[in-house]
Amino acid sequence: MTQYAVELRDVVKRFPNPGGGEVNAVNHATLQINHGEFFSLLGPSGCGKTTSLRMVAGFEWPTEGEILIDEKPMGRTPPFQRPVNTVFQSYALFQHMTISQNVAFGLEMENASKAEIQRRVEAALEMVQLAGMGARKPRQLSGGQQQRIALARALVKRPAVLLLDEPLGALDLKLRKEMQLELKALQEHVGITFIYVTHDQEEALTMSDRIAVMDKGNVLQIGTPVEIYERPNCRFVADFIGETNFLLGRVKDFDANNVIVVLEGSDREVVGIPLGELRPGQDVVASVRPEKIRIFDNATLKFGVPANQPNIFPIRILNTTYIGSDTRVLVDLGLGVQLKVWEQNHLSTLDALAYYTPGQELWMTIRPENILILPRDN
Numbered sequence: 001m002t003q004y005a006v007e008l009r010d011v012v013k014r015f016p017n018p019g020g021g022e023v024n025a026v027n028h029a030t031l032q033i034n035h036g037e038f039f040s041l042l043g044p045s046g047c048g049k050t051t052s053l054r055m056v057a058g059f060e061w062p063t064e065g066e067i068l069i070d071e072k073p074m075g076r077t078p079p080f081q082r083p084v085n086t087v088f089q090s091y092a093l094f095q096h097m098t099i100s101q102n103v104a105f106g107l108e109m110e111n112a113s114k115a116e117i118q119r120r121v122e123a124a125l126e127m128v129q130l131a132g133m134g135a136r137k138p139r140q141l142s143g144g145q146q147q148r149i150a151l152a153r154a155l156v157k158r159p160a161v162l163l164l165d166e167p168l169g170a171l172d173l174k175l176r177k178e179m180q181l182e183l184k185a186l187q188e189h190v191g192i193t194f195i196y197v198t199h200d201q202e203e204a205l206t207m208s209d210r211i212a213v214m215d216k217g218n219v220l221q222i223g224t225p226v227e228i229y230e231r232p233n234c235r236f237v238a239d240f241i242g243e244t245n246f247l248l249g250r251v252k253d254f255d256a257n258n259v260i261v262v263l264e265g266s267d268r269e270v271v272g273i274p275l276g277e278l279r280p281g282q283d284v285v286a287s288v289r290p291e292k293i294r295i296f297d298n299a300t301l302k303f304g305v306p307a308n309q310p311n312i313f314p315i316r317i318l319n320t321t322y323i324g325s326d327t328r329v330l331v332d333l334g335l336g337v338q339l340k341v342w343e344q345n346h347l348s349t350l351d352a353l354a355y356y357t358p359g360q361e362l363w364m365t366i367r368p369e370n371i372l373i374l375p376r377d378n
């Protein structure tokens with residue numbers, strides 16, 4: 001087996017801009033995608049996800065750089081000669097054909113025998129859990145079922161790589177969540193490499209083995225969902241994936257693996273872990289996820305928190321929003337700094353005293369590894 005299923009080597013794609021000049025849709029992207037991997041391209045609208053996917057499919061050619069599939073440089077190989085298949089957001093099913101005919105469509109172009117086609121169509125429908133629906137027309141199926149047909153139609157050709165461009169975008173939230181899990185299970189079952197485009201960070205975290213986060217044509221970070229969420233390499237990634245608090249500050253000193261940062265407009269210090277090269281005096285931003293902050297009252301603070309633990313601050317509760325599984329609290333750290341804190345409701349109680357009230361004066365602690373210190377300018 002070759003080392004990589006798909007590789008982008010320093011790929012640039014520029015389009016002529018109708019209004020003059022050029023659009024840099026993809027900017028020196030380098031990616032290696034492993035065989036059997038569920039790999040996602042994640043980023044906001046216009047960041048170059050679809051363009052990247054279309055270059056792998058062969059619908060577009062790179063302006064610079066190279067795309068390799070199974071280690072073969074693709075050059076200007078047309079789409080139908082590449083071992084890939086694409087599933088789009090709009091299912092693009094033929095309305096006048098039955099489900100079976102839709103799925104068989106690609107195979108008939110391949111000159112497969114009738115018996116062979118029938119066997120493979122049935123197997124593909126089985127794979128997407130729609131066995132027995134072959135005689136229906138697309139409009140007699142729900143949105144989720146139609147998307148599964150589009151998947152079956154792509155899978156029936158046994159591509160080495162399946163490209164999916166926001167395939168669940170048209171479905172409602174509940175169905176989308178169901179389909180995410182189904183699609184992931186299907187991918188594991190068939191073992192095909194998936195390249196999956198989405199702008200939905202939760203979807204990418206749920207499904208992917210690895211994620212490439214893109215912005216303005218640039219690949220900013222490539223990593224597993226845990227790496228991307230827990231150790232974002234820049235402010236954009238920290239902000240785009242999940243929710244986070246940003247505190248502005250300046251590097252004061254270094255201490256073992258930690259960095260000490262003085263918050264802007266105060267002499268208050270936080271201890272966190274440095275991400276990237278930092279030097280004393282540098283302007284930085286501290287990124288803290290809301291679920292990683294703990295609120296304590298005086299009693300707990302006295303007995304429950306080690307005396308030498310850094311990052312203990314007095315706070316005031318500004319407001320609280322109870323959302324069932326957790327409570328979202330906005331706290332005031334003084335200095336005009338407000339923080340979002342999410343607390344899981346692990347006690348089932350109607351006792352009002354178990355919940356915070358606005359104006360309450362309490363304490364908060366954050367473990368140093370939960371404060372990521374990033375250079376401010378990236």
Ligand SMILES: Nc1ncnc2c1ncn2[C@@H]1O[C@H](COP(=O)(O)OP(=O)(O)OP(=O)(O)O)[C@@H](O)[C@H]1O
Nearest residue numbers: 015016023025044045046047048049050051052199
């Ligand atoms: N054929 C084209 N001609 C000119 N500009 C284009 C063309 N195709 C894409 N672009 C531009 O390239 C950039 C990247 O577009 P792309 O479709 O790859 O974004 P995307 O990440 O898929 O966004 P979305 O989430 O909205 O689908 C955008 O600025 C877009 O306007």
Ligand SMILES: [Mg+2]
Nearest residue numbers: 049050051165
């Ligand atoms: Mg797109």
